[in-house]
Amino acid sequence: MEPNIAYLGALVGDAARSKMLTALMSGKALTATELSLEANITPQTASSHLMKLVDGELIIVRKQGRHKYFQLKNLQVAELIEQMLNISASMAQTSIATGPTDERLKRSRICYDHLAGELGVQLFDALQSNGWIVEAQDMLTLTQLGLSFFSELGFDTAATKKTRRPLCKACLDWSERRSHLAGYLGKWVLTDALARQWAHQDLDSRAIEFTPHGLKAFKSKYGF
Amino acid sequence: MEPNIAYLGALVGDAARSKMLTALMSGKALTATELSLEANITPQTASSHLMKLVDGELIIVRKQGRHKYFQLKNLQVAELIEQMLNISASMAQTSIATGPTDERLKRSRICYDHLAGELGVQLFDALQSNGWIVEAQDMLTLTQLGLSFFSELGFDTAATKKTRRPLCKACLDWSERRSHLAGYLGKWVLTDALARQWAHQDLDSRAIEFTPHGLKAFKSKYGF
DNA sequence: TCGATGCTTCGGTGGCAATCGAACTATGAA
DNA sequence: TTCATAGTTCGATTGCCACCGAAGCATCGA
Numbered sequence: 001m002e003p004n005i006a007y008l009g010a011l012v013g014d015a016a017r018s019k020m021l022t023a024l025m026s027g028k029a030l031t032a033t034e035l036s037l038e039a040n041i042t043p044q045t046a047s048s049h050l051m052k053l054v055d056g057e058l059i060i061v062r063k064q065g066r067h068k069y070f071q072l073k074n075l076q077v078a079e080l081i082e083q084m085l086n087i088s089a090s091m092a093q094t095s096i097a098t099g100p101t102d103e104r105l106k107r108s109r110i111c112y113d114h115l116a117g118e119l120g121v122q123l124f125d126a127l128q129s130n131g132w133i134v135e136a137q138d139m140l141t142l143t144q145l146g147l148s149f150f151s152e153l154g155f156d157t158a159a160t161k162k163t164r165r166p167l168c169k170a171c172l173d174w175s176e177r178r179s180h181l182a183g184y185l186g187k188w189v190l191t192d193a194l195a196r197q198w199a200h201q202d203l204d205s206r207a208i209e210f211t212p213h214g215l216k217a218f219k220s221k222y223g224f
Numbered sequence: 225m226e227p228n229i230a231y232l233g234a235l236v237g238d239a240a241r242s243k244m245l246t247a248l249m250s251g252k253a254l255t256a257t258e259l260s261l262e263a264n265i266t267p268q269t270a271s272s273h274l275m276k277l278v279d280g281e282l283i284i285v286r287k288q289g290r291h292k293y294f295q296l297k298n299l300q301v302a303e304l305i306e307q308m309l310n311i312s313a314s315m316a317q318t319s320i321a322t323g324p325t326d327e328r329l330k331r332s333r334i335c336y337d338h339l340a341g342e343l344g345v346q347l348f349d350a351l352q353s354n355g356w357i358v359e360a361q362d363m364l365t366l367t368q369l370g371l372s373f374f375s376e377l378g379f380d381t382a383a384t385k386k387t388r389r390p391l392c393k394a395c396l397d398w399s400e401r402r403s404h405l406a407g408y409l410g411k412w413v414l415t416d417a418l419a420r421q422w423a424h425q426d427l428d429s430r431a432i433e434f435t436p437h438g439l440k441a442f443k444s445k446y447g448f
Numbered sequence: 449t450c451g452a453t454g455c456t457t458c459g460g461t462g463g464c465a466a467t468c469g470a471a472c473t474a475t476g477a478a
Numbered sequence: 479t480t481c482a483t484a485g486t487t488c489g490a491t492t493g494c495c496a497c498c499g500a501a502g503c504a505t506c507g508a
Contacts, residue, residue: 003312006242013233088227
């Protein structure tokens with residue numbers, strides 16, 4: 001029988017649940033209370049929503065002490081949310097007052113496990129103009145030049161063979177309407193920047209905050 | 225502000241509307257009455273649903289005489305539906321009696337504009353084992369060998385430069401859980417087979433019916 | 449053992465949205 | 479002009495589901 005899309009749609013199609021899912025796009029595992037705050041609902045209500053999301057296999061739980069940590073089930077789910085974000089962003093926009101938080105999100109944010117926003121797009125452009133990646137017919141490939149560039153930086157090229165995940169991949173950006181770098185390489189770039197303490201992830205949102213020095217180092221490293 | 229996923233989800237998250245959208249995955253434009261039959265609802269109800277889908281920019285209308293023809297708005301929407309079909313197919317399955325129609329769907333069906341189902345997967349495998357396409361890190365590329373093979377068949381390689389659409393692309397199959405050929409090339413293969421009258425699309429479903437002779441020709445053409 | 453915190457279960461309420469019957473408008477055919 | 483078909487608008491009904499208050503269970507720290 002044909003799969004039941006309606007069930008999946010209804011799962012996402014509730015304001016509270018969609019806020020939770022979007023919050024989980026940060027890649028972090030969040031507790032039930034945190035998610036209830038995110039969605040502006042009481043813990044009771046949140047609990048029932050979370051149960052539904054788990055039943056629907058969109059998220060998973062890890063119980064740790066008296067906390068329950070929730071996260072998106074897998075990359076496939078994250079990609080679904082991402083695509084829905086893109087489509088709804090391109091729909092006729094009732095753009096209400098954008099607060100300061102939104103400004104930060106627009107500048108640089110995490111998109112499940114890689115960098116998005118203005119900075120993500122700038123990075124993408126720089127990689128391209130330096131000839132490290134090539135976009136042909138919407139498919140992204142790492143050039144030989146790019147391969148040696150990234151292995152010098154400490155990127156483990158051997159590890160990419162083990163994963164079935166695409167090495168690099170263009171990911172449409174809902175705020176910029178431009179491509180940014182996703183895939184295994186995109187994940188590595190973000191992880192690396194965080195590890196070097198050039199930036200840190202906001203505790204309560206998907207925003208990525210670069211230090212002045214970190215931003216400079218980041219830009220010079222990738223040549224822009 | 226962040227895009228509103230919930231609205232989009234709710235749009236898909238109704239049984240009647242999701243049936244309509246799935247029906248429109250055939251790529252054909254359908255009338256309001258046809259869609260109401262597809263969803264098992266009265267024309268009045270269908271009318272209100274269709275209005276919502278148009279408002280939500282998931283589908284578009286063309287008025288022709290006293291008919292209204294509906295179709296998916298663009299490729300992005302079709303990809304969303306496809307992705308949702310995949311995810312819901314991989315969810316814990318309440319697999320109820322699969323009728324004969326479903327058997328046909330499983331064998332070979334249209335996935336917006338390219339071939340899916342068992343036959344689509346077989347084609348994909350054949351193209352791969354003949355060395356015409358290569359799947360590396362989940363990215364699909366047409367080899368030089370494949371390029372000359374397809375241009376001999378009459379595939380206009382120049383035209384691919386004009387479109388931003390990926391030339392070939394792996395598309396996960398919800399019934400087979402395997403890749404099949406999507407993208408520009410995938411579309412061409414299907415169009416070509418239909419033009420040669422090797423197969424025809426069922427009038428009332430997404431099934432693709434190959435003639436015995438057509439199937440033979442199709443298989444020998446692509447070497448499987 | 450006791451209180452505090454995190455989460456869940458239960459029951460009742462309220463609101464929204466899908467549905468259809470009936471009546472209406474538009475297009476086409478005879 | 480008249481009938482048939484395609485689609486819409488309106489109003490009333492219905493059922494589902496998100497929501498919260500209250501009470502309950504589980505884990506942790508003292």
